[in-house]
Amino acid sequence: MKHVKTLNKK
Amino acid sequence: MINQNLIHTFTQNGISIALDVHSGAVHVLDPLSLALVEAMARLDMPLPPQCPDSLARELGYPEADVREAWEELYSLYEAGTLFSPDDYAPFASKMVPSPVKAMCLHVAHDCNLRCAYCFAGTGAYHGGRSAMPIETGKRAIDYLIHHSAGRRNLEVDFFGGEPLLGFPLVREVVAYARSLEKEHNKRFRFTITTNGVLLDDEKIDFINREMHNVVLSLDGRPEVNDRVRRRVDGSGCYADVLPKFQKLVEQRRKSENPQYYVRGTFTRYNLDFAEDVLHFYRAGFDQVSVEPVVAPADTPYSLTEEHLPAIYAEYERLAKILLDIRGKGEWLNFFHFMVDLEQGPCAIKRLRGCGCGNEYVAVTPDGDVYPCHQFVGLDGWKMGSIWDLSLDETKKADFARATVYDKPECQKCWAKFYCSGGCNANNLQYGGSIRTPNRISCELEKKRVECAIMIKAAEALV
Numbered sequence: 403m404k405h406v407k408t409l410n411k412k
Numbered sequence: 413m414i415n416q417n418l419i420h421t422f423t424q425n426g427i428s429i430a431l432d433v434h435s436g437a438v439h440v441l442d443p444l445s446l447a448l449v450e451a452m453a454r455l456d457m458p459l460p461p462q463c464p465d466s467l468a469r470e471l472g473y474p475e476a477d478v479r480e481a482w483e484e485l486y487s488l489y490e491a492g493t494l495f496s497p498d499d500y501a502p503f504a505s506k507m508v509p510s511p512v513k514a515m516c517l518h519v520a521h522d523c524n525l526r527c528a529y530c531f532a533g534t535g536a537y538h539g540g541r542s543a544m545p546i547e548t549g550k551r552a553i554d555y556l557i558h559h560s561a562g563r564r565n566l567e568v569d570f571f572g573g574e575p576l577l578g579f580p581l582v583r584e585v586v587a588y589a590r591s592l593e594k595e596h597n598k599r600f601r602f603t604i605t606t607n608g609v610l611l612d613d614e615k616i617d618f619i620n621r622e623m624h625n626v627v628l629s630l631d632g633r634p635e636v637n638d639r640v641r642r643r644v645d646g647s648g649c650y651a652d653v654l655p656k657f658q659k660l661v662e663q664r665r666k667s668e669n670p671q672y673y674v675r676g677t678f679t680r681y682n683l684d685f686a687e688d689v690l691h692f693y694r695a696g697f698d699q700v701s702v703e704p705v706v707a708p709a710d711t712p713y714s715l716t717e718e719h720l721p722a723i724y725a726e727y728e729r730l731a732k733i734l735l736d737i738r739g740k741g742e743w744l745n746f747f748h749f750m751v752d753l754e755q756g757p758c759a760i761k762r763l764r765g766c767g768c769g770n771e772y773v774a775v776t777p778d779g780d781v782y783p784c785h786q787f788v789g790l791d792g793w794k795m796g797s798i799w800d801l802s803l804d805e806t807k808k809a810d811f812a813r814a815t816v817y818d819k820p821e822c823q824k825c826w827a828k829f830y831c832s833g834g835c836n837a838n839n840l841q842y843g844g845s846i847r848t849p850n851r852i853s854c855e856l857e858k859k860r861v862e863c864a865i866m867i868k869a870a871e872a873l874v
Contacts, residue, residue: 405480406484408440408488
């Protein structure tokens with residue numbers, strides 16, 4: 403993604 | 413924001429971050445997507461697949477870029493990692509009492525130090541100074557086995573006061589518990605918290621052989637430590653204790669039980685506590701916890717509202733220091749900056765926290781049972797006795813129900829799954845109820861979580 407970087411809900 | 417309980421946004425160290433509260437997802441944002449996420453939080457749910465025209469025009473960025481960022485954020489929303497709904501609440505209704513699995517054993521209600529901020533009244537817990545008889549320690553183990561039901565893994569923390577004042581009991585109780593493991597299909601794990609004054613080679617060998625973890629109490633720089641951690645005669649303990657801790661840790665790293673941490677307390681006297689963390693690091697310790705004192709506002713060392721800005725700034729400075737150290741290929745772990753973004757605790761732990769009064773109890777030298785070490789001596793909070801195996805099931809059930817959904821201040825807090833409702837004893841002492849969080853503790857916890865997440869983000873962006 404260009405604008406967002408996600409780092410990562412028994 | 414309409415949906416402010418669903419996300420938390422912040423910028424630290426030049427990094428903008430959105431935490432999706434209920435999924436735990438952490439997103440690093442550019443300035444455009446940060447502005448857009450905060451605008452999205454003001455919209456009604458469900459979000460539309462396309463960016464509303466008015467928003468695309470009015471956000472202050474090129475319209476095509478806004479629509480592009482919207483598509484990215486909307487894909488996260490669809491994937492359940494942005495503005496995700498709260499589906500933890502149903503777990504709160506499943507909060508039944510658990511078997512007891514952990515016990516804090518008060519080996520001595522006495523201490524060889526007179527630390528100014530001691531919650532335990534310098535070891536005596538506001539009562540008479542006393543030592544636990546060995547027979548009481550053994551009966552406490554029997555009590556734990558009795559109330560542990562089907563749980564196999566049990567934990568016993570040797571605590572005080574200063575537990576090394578009762579070292580023969582520690583040895584006897586460990587041997588006694590080990591002798592019962594096979595018969596009862598239990599496995600004990602022992603820990604100890606010590607001020608180190610009485611450490612010698614024999615005790616170091618025993619601790620490193622038998623204790624799964626050890627907490628070494630010291631506050632940092634010598635002048636900081638000796639201002640508050642003093643002997644009975646008023647002299648400081650730093651010069652005596654530090655080399656003993658260094659020896660214990662050096663040997664411990666070669667043992668089967670390498671876990672330890674040096675645990676300090678910071679007060680208004682050392683709001684530059686990052687220097688104390690660094691002091692420990694330079695002294696050879698890489699597992700460090702320096703934690704804020706919790707004390708009545710009218711004490712001369714307490715932390716109050718006026719100190720919050722300075723503490724926030726110091727936590728941020730410490731986060732950068734940790735990044736610098738790790739950037740050089742070295743290692744320093746600061747416990748309050750630990751966060752697991754890949755899994756973390758199970759749902760039950762997130763909602764209920766430490767488990768005091770339910771799966772965790774404390775036993776006094778007389779054999780009285782309390783919800784935890786910080787409740788000991790408080791009127792009305794005795795829960796039972798090891799001598800008749802009693803345990804107040806009504807109190808136990810009340811602690812079991814004390815989740816973040818049962819604490820009004822916690823319900824809408826973005827950090828509730830990280831602090832799990834705060835310390836029930838502190839809540840009681842400073843808020844009047846186990847369900848009323850201590851505001852200063854909450855604010856500091858939120859800052860620490862932000863720092864921990866920022867560190868993860870900075871390391872991921874390298």
